[in-house]
Amino acid sequence: MRQEPSMTSFKLHPAWIPYRFGIATEEFVFVALIISFLFRRLSLPLFSWYGYTVLGSFILVHLIGLVLQWKHFNYQLKEQELLIEKGAFVTEKKQIPYERIQGITEYESLFHRVTGLTSLVIETGSTDSDADVRLEMLSKLEAAQIKEQIESIVTRKHDPEALPEVATTMLAPNQEQYAIQFKEIALASLTSLSPLFFFFLLYSVYRELSRFLELDDIINSIVRFSTQSNVMRVSMIGILIILALSYGVFRNYRLYSGFRIDADQRLIQIEKGWESVTRFSIQKDRIQAMTMRSRFIHQLLGINQVKMISSIDPEQQDKNTSAVLFPFIQRSKALDLIPKVLPDFQVAPRTLTIPQLAIVVKLCRTVLLWGIIPICIWFMFPSLRFLAVLICFAIITSQILSRRFSIYTMSPTLLHFHQGGLAPLTYWMRRDGIERLELSESYVQQRLGLATVTVTLHATPAKEVRITDVPIEWTKHCQRWYIE
Structure with a gap:
């Protein structure tokens, strides 16, 4: 032996x-x-x-x-x-x-930067609390050598004929693909709910300090001074709005300052941080799927957030990994950059729209929201009949928009689904990243020739994606595509 x-x-x-x-x-x-x-x-x-x-x-x-x-x-x-x-x-x-090994995260806190050291977290993709390896307080040379050696070994496993020196060169991501700009952070912050957290922060500080100090007299004096005239009222309101907006910008700037993406043929590295710098690297073939989401206000401005789905759980405590690929980006720019950063996620040019008959299924599925609840409000609270009509109209409109702007398609290696509506959500799922694909039909769907595809991804935690109300012929074709 x-x-x-x-x-x-x-x-x-x-x-x-x-x-x-x-x-x-x-x-x-x-x-x-x-x-x-x-x-x-x-x-x-x-x-x-x-x-x-x-x-x-x-x-x-x-x-x-x-x-x-x-x-x-x-x-x-x-x-x-x-x-x-x-x-x-x-x-x-x-x-x-x-x-x-699924990915490697390099982390530098303020203490690291003072001492000139760094830390590595080697991710295994397991949910076990002790599954990952932490190599804390390494010299930057040691950290670079460890990352280089591990990625070089993994590369040779994927391509046994690759020369070590070639693999080493490939694993040093030095081609910048994207760097966030301050105007992107500012615009996204000013149109989000982040400024509202400023008022919750003020209230929390007041509640904590009031346990030890008598603040009522001080607060009353400030209120009397601020309400002496209309000019003072407007000025105080303006100051509070400016402080809230500034807090929202600062909050997101602290999270995403210095955010940049470097990539080579096999590896992608995400760097972010202000006082603490995090560099998260992951092999491209470990990324199982991607999502692009936009909130209602951001949708009006075309701002989206793109995330990666992999076997690494970024929400687990005491981890510095990053699932965010683009924090705040225009949709057109994201669709242009995604194939450049991740060539496996090429968007198919031809897409299919959810059939018009799907609106019947969607309305049957939400009849409790647009039908029963408004009727109860109409008869039990006559003074709120306008609210009942508004709820009914809003729910029906949202279902119509969801059907109108939802699209789906698939390529030889990719399954693409876009869920339209007030908060649109887009999925790109690799075929080899799908753990299970199931078909289901309700009674109404069966009568209308529609079905639902439930996709379970190789991810941590487990991720399910439902493509609802699509033609039954396409779902069977999708099932054959997955089996092959």
Whole structure:
């Protein structure tokens, strides 16, 4: 049996200890509150020899645990897998095959930037809390070498004849495909609900401070001063509106400042961040589907948000991955850039519209909203009859618009569905990214020759897409397309 050659073990930078110690500050505060409560029950002062001893012992034990974790932690990049050894008092070994790696995220907080270090999160696509590998406090040279070596190995698995030096060159994404502009952030922020969060923030600050300070007199004085004249009222309202809009712009600027996309033949890298910089890289063939969504106000301006669907869960806590491909972008520009960044997602030029008979199914499906509820309001609340008519009209109109602007099509490798209406949503789904495809018919659909296609994607978490009220012949053709 061929023995695997010995590999060098690598350790993290010693700055990992103060970094993790700083992260544990919240834990120290929580423990201090518990100890304070216990001491109060025992009629003992917290700031005494007993209190200092208990708190100091807890901090010392935690610090010793961090030192032991750093001492025992090491990693090896083997030929077939990544080997991790970790633990404080009990060590464990973890083996991660390279084919399980879905993406790599590079993260730099303010502490990283001060120390000149960086962190890597190697994503495996599993929902297990301990499935991903965190290599924190690495030098930038080490991080670049790890990313290069892992991606080079994965590339050779996809193309065994690829030369290592060619794969290495391909895996350095240096061709910028898109960079967000400030005017895009500002326009999207001013037309979103972000400014409303400013007033919730003011109320939260007032509620917290009122526990410790007497603010009623101060608030009353400000209100009296602001309502002395119409000019003062208008000025105060204008100041509040400007502050709210500025907060909305700042909030989105903080999230998406420096957002850019770099791509090469196999890899796509998304960089974003202001005080903390995140670089998330993922192989293009790991992206199973994409969505493009627009809210009602943004739809009037043609602004859309494009997201990727993959086996990496970007919503899981303590992850810095990014599912957003284009945060705020014009629809025409997005349709032009998507095939350039991801050639597998070529949009078919010919699309099909949902049949007119589908409006009957949609109205039957929503009869509770446009029929029963308005009738109940009409007879039970005569003073609200106008509201009943408005609800009925709005629901029927939305269903008509949904039918009118919904389209579907498929190419040899792609399934495309656009759901029209007040908040349109577009899906592009790769055939090899579909886990399951099911057909279903309701009684009304069966009578009208229509059906529903339910697509389950290889994603984390599981993602289902329903293409409703399409011709039964097309659904059968879609099923044959998936099987082949």
